[in-house]
Amino acid sequence: MTVMQTKQPEKINLDDILSYGNDPEMISFAGGFPDPKLFPEAALKQAYLDAINEDGTAIFQYHTAQGDLDLRERLADRMRSHCQVAATAADIMLTQGGQQAISLIAQMLLTPGAGVVIEAPTYLGALDVFNRYQPHYYEVSMDEAGMDVDQLAALLAKHPEIKLIYTVPDFQNPTGTTLSAIRRQRVAELAAKYQVVVLEDSPYRDLSYNGSVPPTIKHFDQAGQVIYVSSFSKILSPALRTGWLVADQRYLKTLISLKGASDLQSPQISLRAINQFLSHQDIDAHIAKLRTVYREKRDTMLTAIEHYFPKNVTYTKPAGGFFIWATLPVGIDAGALLADVAVPQNHIAYVPACCEFAIPVHNNGMRLSFVGCSPAEITRGIKRLGKMLTELV
Ligand SMILES: Cc1ncc(COP(=O)(O)O)c(C=O)c1O
Structure with missing residues (x-):
């Protein structure tokens, strides 16, 4: 458990990392981008046409900040069937991706010096949001069952200024680990207590590539202290810029008002197109296809790592999601390695640890995304990376 006043070190810019993808020889494991071959292009095109044909001019008008009721009703059904959360459409707000939900929740809760508990490491896009409020970060370490809830309990008991616990419990970005059911229940209980x-x-x-996922933390939330956020970006397309949050009414009212102040509403055309997609297509069949392809890629990357990485590099074995996290021996700076060796000499990109911790002391990790490359590229890229690491560690 580490505590720090606020951030942040000089660090590698995310846009720079993603632009490494423009090098034709580059094999990039950096971006958390879905495989573009899996976008349901024809069905999405048709969904936009159907939305415009069915709604007529109304689709071009202003609408509410909370977002399209039909889509919220479909999501409420899905929250009940897939997440064991008894939500209704009235408990849901549509957002421009999960990113906007994070941003609005931060706006609602954070002021300079407010305490924020984060997993170490965590999603760098959330750090970008929180940093604007100059919070006091409390990092909780992770193991193969997700965040250490004993550390969380100790922090909450000691620091009443903590306003927010940020967690990615399912196939975490960046480590790929999943929070166990028992820890989820404890997180919900601690949130209620404090x-x-x-x-x-x-x-x-x-x-998920290995079967079922534990119930959501929201499922255990008796006190209305958990705000659940999700998105269509990874299961349909990030260009739709559509996500949603599920919150207790006392938070939802504020969040709707902040959303209205921020952008008035999400684009109605996309919301209605998603609604059409969900009414005419079998999204679970589409997700099953994603799972099959991504499972093979994950297995390919794990096999290649096992084969080509030196034995003093450890790595996670995710049961789903996009990412594997590799830990290099202490003292090796994965950021410097990326900038000086991996990109210019080996044409390999990954996201280094320095981007994913609020506290700059952790620098020997790398996030490897297995979804964007073909299995053949994954094997080639990991072989190159393994050769580079073997020469260094
Ligand atoms: C953990 C996590 N949260 C939120 C987001 C934001 O995604 P979007 O705004 O596209 O829904 C991402 C994107 O990579 C993510 O990995």
């Missing part, structure tokens, strides 16, 4: 909000950020939940 009246702290949990932001349960879960865009990868449907992308």
Whole structure:
């Protein structure tokens, strides 16, 4: 468990990392981008046409900040059937991706010096949001069952200024680990005891490759302290810029008002197109296809790592999602290695640890995304990376 006042070190810019993909020789494991071959292009095109044909001019008008009722009703059904959360459409707000939900929740809760508990490491896009409020970060370490809830309990008991616990419990970005059911229940109980909000950020939940996923933290939430956030970005397309949050009414009212102040509403055309997609297509069959392809890629990357990485590099074995996290021997700076060796000499990109911790001391990890490359590229890229690491560690 580590505590720090606020952040942040000089660190590698995310846009720079993603632009490494423009090098034609580059094999990039950096971006958390879905495989573009799996976008349901024809069905989405048809869904946009159907939405415009059916809604007529109304689709071009202003609508509510909370978002399209039909889509919220479909999502409420899905929350009940897939997440064991008894939500209704009235408990849901549609957002421009999960990212906007994170941003609005931070706006609602954070002021300079407010305490924020984060997993170490965590999703770098959430750190980008929280940093704007100059919070006091409390990092909780992770193991193969997710965040250490004993550390969380100790922090909450000691620091009443903590306002927010941010967690990605399902196939976490960046480690790929999943929070166990027993820890989920404990997180919900601690949030209730200390009246702290949990932001349960879960865009990868449907992308499970080894069977079932534990119930959501929201499922255990008796006190209305958990705000569940998810998104269509990883299961349909990030260009739709559509996500949703499920919150207790006392938080939802504020969040709707902040959403209205921020952008008035999400684009109605996309919301109605998604509604059409869900009414005419079998999204679970589409997700099953994603699972099959991504499972093979995950297995390919794990096999290649096992074969080509030196034995003093450890790595996670995710049961879903997009990412594997590799830990290099202490003292090796994965950021410097990326900039000086991996990209210019080996044409390999990954996201280094320095981007994913609030506290700059952790620098020997790398996030490897297995979804964007073909299995052949994965094997080639991991072989190159393994050769580079073998020469270094
Ligand atoms: C954990 C996590 N949360 C939120 C997001 C934001 O996604 P979007 O705004 O596209 O829904 C991402 C994207 O990579 C993510 O990995």
